[in-house]
Every structure is written in structure tokens, then in C-alpha cells.
Amino acid sequence: MGRRRRQKVRRRPQRRIPDVYPCPECGNTAVKIEIYRDNKIATVRCGSCSLEMSIDGDKVGPLTEAVDIYGDFIDVFYQSREST
């Protein structure tokens, strides 16, 4: 039987962009973003300094990417800093 062996099956990573971002608080790249589109909520959390924030409502839609959430998170972070 001359069965041909397939050469190297390449597994392509499933469009999974690294979802870890730099933290504005401690500077470590340890911020994880999780998006729960069904619940229209996203959580941002730093694994290093345990900074945590959730973003919800209109900002979380079917096309929302982690980067978008990160942008909002940064905005909110600096806004809340200014007011204190």
C-alpha cells in the first residue's frame, strides 16, 4: 500500500492574539482581558498588581476586541487617577 504520509501537520494557532497587555499601574505586561459578549461585560485584570476593572454596557459588542477594551480601560484608569 503506497499510502502517502502527510508531511508535518501544521497547527495554526486559532487566531488567538496574545491577550496580555502592559499594566498602567505596575508596568508589567500582565493585564488579562476577558470578554463576555453574551453578558456585555469585559473584565480587565492585572496578574501582577491585582488591579481590576470591569467594563460593561455599550462598550462591549459582538465586534469588540480585547484591544478595544484595553483602550477603554486605559482611559478609565487615567480618568479615575485625575479625579483623586
Ligand SMILES: [Zn+2]
Ligand atoms: Zn499591574
